[in-house]
Amino acid sequence: MKRITTSTILIATLAVSACTNPGRFGGEDGTYVGSAAPVNTGIVPGSANDPASTAYFQQAIGDRVLFEVDQSNLTATGRATLDGQATWLLTNSDYQAVIEGHADEQGTREYNLALGERRANAAREYLVSKGVPASRLRVVSYGKERPIEVCSNEACYAKNRRAVTVLAGGLTS
């Protein structure tokens, strides 16, 4: 069950990063996108097989954790993902991050903004507890304003109730 959840997250992550989150490097030629990354020259900077890249963080580490209905406590899967994020952030210390909290559409606008902030903050506090400096992590909530899935049932809602760690900074900025 846990394995399925993890791979679902990874697939969702790949899908999203492929269409909405160009990396710091190579966003225009798309070399970082999943299996399309060239393998013959070894590591392409900024691609998903460059362990210091945004694409690697999004796809291999996992940039998001999911939440149960109306909850902001982290699941075991979520904590495992955040452990990976913390390790990565400590290794790649030139990155800042904004943790974006989101809710599904089943709620009123203001409440969902506050709930998304609770979720993002839960992820932030966990990362801080693992040693990531608080000064590198900001939170913002989008409430129900930015779903990634648009169907109106639990299959989509489950993916929309999320906290996504969005990297900023890095070597080139």
Place this chain on the structure above:
Amino acid sequence: MSVRFTLKCLAAAVAIFGFQAGGALAQQGPLRIEITEGVIEPLPFAVPSFQPESAEAGQMANDLARVVSDDLTGTGLFREIPASAFISTVSDFNAPVQYADWKAINAQALVTGAVNVQGNSLTVKFRLYDVFSGAELGSGLQFSGTTEGWRRMAHKVADAVYSRITGEGGYFDSRVVFVSETGPKDARKKRLAVMDYDGANVQYLTDSGSIVLAPRFSPTGDRVLYTSYETGFPRIYVLDVGSVQRRVLESADGTMSFAPRFSPSGQTVVFSISQGGNTDIYSMDIASGQSVRLTNTPAIETAPSYSPDGGRIVFESDRSGTQQLYIMPATGGEATRISFGEGRYGTPVWSPRGDLIAFTKQNKGRFHIGVMRTDGSEERLLTASFLDEGPTWAPNGRVLMFARETQGASGSSTLYSVDVSGRNLRPVRTPEGGSDPSWSPLQK
């Protein structure tokens, strides 16, 4: 039954509806509750095309009468008798009315008008007749303005007619600020817009470059508070409707501020700040930027709204475990829970009359717009759908506007209005989708 009596009857029925819709409905037919079914037999009226008193006034005379008729018909309380049924024509605003001709087609109310246009100045006169008693109801009135504002003149006439027949304040000469929406759910574009209450004269106040949420009119309708992600983080802005100039309100770095509303004085804003996973309610003096914390719990406390006298604030909190409605003094302090029904309650808004709280209710996967008394009694649900949200009161406290979002990938948001009795649910026509409406006071 005399017509005078019928007109008074309608006024009485409307007055009762304001407070006890359920009871009034139940006594008039078989016992059944259909939330949005009309029950009152609408009062038949006639509005012949107004009389042009200058050469330039012809088209406007016709258009004005149409808007007056649309306003009245739109309430669900009136039914227009089409011009094709007329026996009499009105060719002179000051000539005696042929009551028998209007009686014959069962027009219980007759509105006549005259229009004078000189350059860009416009004068509109009207008279209201109670046909069956053969007398004018109130005396003739005259409004002056510009040709550009011709719809407002029509709304003023309709407000006067509505007021005289129902005994209620009018609401047609008012505006609504809202979020105009385009695009699919996962790439929705939002921008602020303001329009006449009926969806006419839409004007955009921001572009769609950043997410904008929940605009709220000031008590005089000259300013709007709203939340924007312009900086990447939600912040509250105050915008002057006339000049479209805006400024951001004070906020601390690393926090989010949202859900603003004006106090009745227009000088204070009450709103939420989220920080460190906790959301509380604050008030801020707009001029000085000085703020005061009003709630201090680990719960989510948001969506505050002042009572009309400014003394109390209704808000939502999940301190009990789920979203519920509470009332506290405007200076903070002990809050009293007022919602106790099944489900969750949010987005409370105090009625301009002070008697009712409108809210969004979520129960068993459905959303409702409802009202309750300020002590939480007499809860009534007015609507039901996949997602109804965010009511706002018409200036006379008789009608609510809200947003209805449809489900699924192609879902979109549309503004609706509904009478506080639960009757007369209608979409409000806007050029794009709409959400987060906020009704202005009656214009001066």
